[in-house]
Each structure stands twice: as structure tokens, then as C-alpha cells.
Amino acid sequence: AQTVTQSQPEMSVQEAETVTLSCTYDTSENNYYLFWYKQPPSRQMILVIRQEAYKQQNATENRFSVNFQKAAKSFSLKISDSQLGDTAMYFCAYDTGNQFYFGTGTSLTVIP
């Protein structure tokens, strides 16, 4: 079965510190995209970062970076210099072109 697993339902981090959210997935496809989405309390789902599976270099977007381990099917998100506005639900997802799968989410709270 094609699944996405986020093993941390809730996490917290002190403001300005670094936090890593984990995600593992299971697929038999070789070409796919991976994503992290953020959903703040306002409920608007926002794309944070994306990674093409054929690229070895880890994607980076400002304070957000990923650690993509294709063989291990792992796709963790690192948030550096955490800010209060980072408080949100974070969803990991992947797209094979035929199917799009989301994880169950990690609720992140940034503590002042």
C-alpha cells in the first residue's frame, strides 16, 4: 500500500531554535514529488517546500530545508530559527502523477 507516515502527532520548539519533523513513505514508484504543507489556524493550506525524487540535492527554502533519503524513503523537514508564525499543522505528502497521498500531520507549537 502507498502510505505516508508522520510519527510525531505533536511537537514543540522554543522560538529561534531548530526543529525537525519526520516523514516516511512507501511507494513502488521511481519518479515522484514530495511536499511539505503548512496549515496554520486560519486553515489555509500552504506549500512549504517540494522535492523531486530524481534530485539528490536536498531542497531548501529560506529557513526550511529537507533531508531526503530516497533509499530509506524518508523525507524530514527542518525548520531553523523557529518563529511564532511557524505554529501550525505540517503535512507531508507525495505525488506519483496518478495518486497524491498525505500524512496525518504533525502539530507544531513554537513557544515564545
Next chain:
Amino acid sequence: GAGVSQSPSNKVTEKGKDVELRCDPISGHTALYWYRQSLGQGLEFLIYFQGNSAPDKSGLPSDRFSAERTGGSVSTLTIQRTQQEDSAVYLCASSLVLGAQYFGPGTRLTVL
């Protein structure tokens, strides 16, 4: 438009009534998705449209739920004979064939 729009933003209805939720995807996006999200929960896939192909209806929870996509653009999700358990936020997203999904702000449905 610049993004995915959904209407109405909030809908309150009485049990047993029918409701229609509308989604306007990003122009040029061939794929359109509907999800349901209960309070504090992850995304529940409902239905997926891709171009002119037959939609993937595998996520629809019952035959009270249906969706159409006219002209490859606007989509309407219809819930007939609403029940209290249908209360949730209904999210629409659109994407290119292989790529990130861009989400609308959602419609919060409350069934009294």
C-alpha cells in the same frame, strides 16, 4: 485568478437539506481534488479529476456525495440529505499533472 477560490466560505444547513460547494481552480491546472477535514484531523481524500478522464471517486464516503467538473474548470461538490457527521471543512486543490497541489481556503460546513 491568482489562486484557488471556494464558495461559500461558511455554510450552515439543517439536517436533511442538500448543499453545493463550489471550487474555482487555478487557470490551466488540469487536476482538481476535493478533501474533507474534520476539526484537528488530517485530510480525507474525496474525489479527483484529471483532465477529461473519468474521475477517481474512491474516496466518496457515501452515495449522498457527488461532484462534477464542468469544462475542465469549475467543480461543484454536492452533498444530498446532509447529516451531522458531514460537518467539516471541505478543501479543494488544483495542480498540474505532476506537481504541488494549491489549496483553496475551504468551505466550513455545519449541519445542525
